[in-house]
Amino acid sequence: MTQRNENEMPMSYSNRFNLADARRVVAAAEEEATRHGWPMVIAVVDSGGHLVLQQRLDGAQLGSIHVARQKAETAVLFRRPTRVFEDAIAQGGLHLRLLGMNNLVPLDGGIPLIRDGAVVGAIGVSGMRSDQDALVAQAGADKLIAAEP
Amino acid sequence: MTQRNENEMPMSYSNRFNLADARRVVAAAEEEATRHGWPMVIAVVDSGGHLVLQQRLDGAQLGSIHVARQKAETAVLFRRPTRVFEDAIAQGGLHLRLLGMNNLVPLDGGIPLIRDGAVVGAIGVSGMRSDQDALVAQAGADKLIAAEP
């Protein structure tokens, strides 16, 4: 699998996450997207990879409906930002093996949602360039951390 | 296909529908579901059957994530409430042919969204008994009509 820091133990999963949390996350992401004038699809899944909330901003390309959700699922299934896989593929060589997997989408824009050091879900954004998608996803992910007491 | 009234011309499709409309519809449905204490999944698709907005209320069964969306898609694809297909299957005989289709889910709870006599999308609800799902979907569908000036 794509390298983590060797000393880094994988995070656990937690189901401490509800629709209100998802709404805060999506609202923050939507605000960022709207601020830039980017029409995007924003999806949030829980720690089991199941969809909690998804919305398509007006004008977003239809293909992003599936991709946003798949980025979120990938981020939960493999407990890391999907950027990691995109960067790996860019290096070519051995890393192209990722293309042989059918439960992983190697596009930036999917970010795990972390609470108390555990993965409670993930946000996935799609619609513009993947780094722009990721900027919006990060705005959403940051909101959850910001909400911690 | 399941019979319409012979004098009834099929409605046309229209794409006059946006995220703000979908939010109003979902909010009305959510209010109805919450009023009854029913944990449900609510999905809204556009006139092309593409997901605009979907949310899972806390406590809803996971299976309803797919079913809610499928009910909405069915209602748009065939331009009628999915109740029609459920009723047909209840009659047995020839109507069981519907079970041989793979783009139609014959469960009550999917209702087309109508604006100015055209189908602009559909709402699909799943989580409790199908007639309860339909009650909540109707509350959402009524909101769109009510919003017309």
Place this chain on the structure above:
Amino acid sequence: MTQRNENEMPMSYSNRFNLADARRVVAAAEEEATRHGWPMVIAVVDSGGHLVLQQRLDGAQLGSIHVARQKAETAVLFRRPTRVFEDAIAQGGLHLRLLGMNNLVPLDGGIPLIRDGAVVGAIGVSGMRSDQDALVAQAGADKLIAAEP
């Protein structure tokens, strides 16, 4: 959806469940199956429907590998014993609509695993007649309850 008692509020999901729990459940089911001389496949999924432990007893039919897992998934996705769906279909009429769903397998033998009143996963058994499968699944499910302090 297939009827629950109208006064029965759906159970919540909980992720308080680990491999040790799954082993106890499967061991109890295996003991029951072996006692009867029934070669079966036993699968346990978590509250997100993800496989934790699956084993095929010697001599079990290959088709049961998929079916055992699907029964467990169905029991978690819809938070009830799969027997409910089998019984419904036996009644015919309206209940045949269940056959139009693609995330539900209507065969007895899948039972939710309950802890502290919440669904923590499910066991699915396949290999013999479905009521025999269910007997073995129940032996497994009972073990989790028995393990509660």
Place this chain on the structure above:
Amino acid sequence: MTQRNENEMPMSYSNRFNLADARRVVAAAEEEATRHGWPMVIAVVDSGGHLVLQQRLDGAQLGSIHVARQKAETAVLFRRPTRVFEDAIAQGGLHLRLLGMNNLVPLDGGIPLIRDGAVVGAIGVSGMRSDQDALVAQAGADKLIAAEP
């Protein structure tokens, strides 16, 4: 296909393999994984590629549930360690044709189980870096050979 030594005759398949064998193999792999503190998914299939035993150690990433099984299947279907395919892809060029196959996963961690010179199944491990997965898979595979009288 990826080259074998030209003098090397492909091994035959044998079905001399049962659940007890699979348990020994998985237990050895689990012990190795636990020793390192690596949360992994371990899957064992028979010579027909059908799942015999699969378990997810606590804390393993959800994505590894599918990948472990796919590695085991690949190792049986093509009668070689999946490392061979990973190494091939690393060379690029012609070898990228492997990515056009849908019944082969080119990730290290899948190893055939050999008994009396025949392939009786395979073990697949996923959860950490692929070389770590392979280390654990090898510990399992070695157990079967070690168990021979």
